[in-house]
Amino acid sequence: MHIVLDPDLCQAYGNCLLAAPDVFELTEATPVVIVRQANPGEDLRAEVEEAVRSCPVQALTLEHA
Template identity: 50%
Template sequence: MKISVDTNLCEAHGDCVIAAPELFDLGEEDEVVRVLDAEPAEALRAKVDMAVRLCPVAAIRVEG
């Protein structure tokens, strides 16, 4: 799978960071979510799916 975040949509709510801190980080200086591992192991699929569901602005995309 491949994860991306649309930074134009992201409003830095941080729900993805709470759901999957090993995959997402919230920048302190610009408050934009960053993907730490764009191609995580399949074992993290449940956390990725949770992050996608929790994003209130649907800024997270998953391919594969």
């Protein structure tokens, strides 16, 4: 699986960070979420899918290989 972030849509709400803290990061230096693991392992699938669903502006998509 591959995570795609649309930086034009991201509002840095942080819902994805709450759902998958090992995959996403927020810093004061950037106005959008940082995807730390664009290709996370299958062991994180449930958390990543929840992160994608929880984004209120649909800035995240998940591509399946």
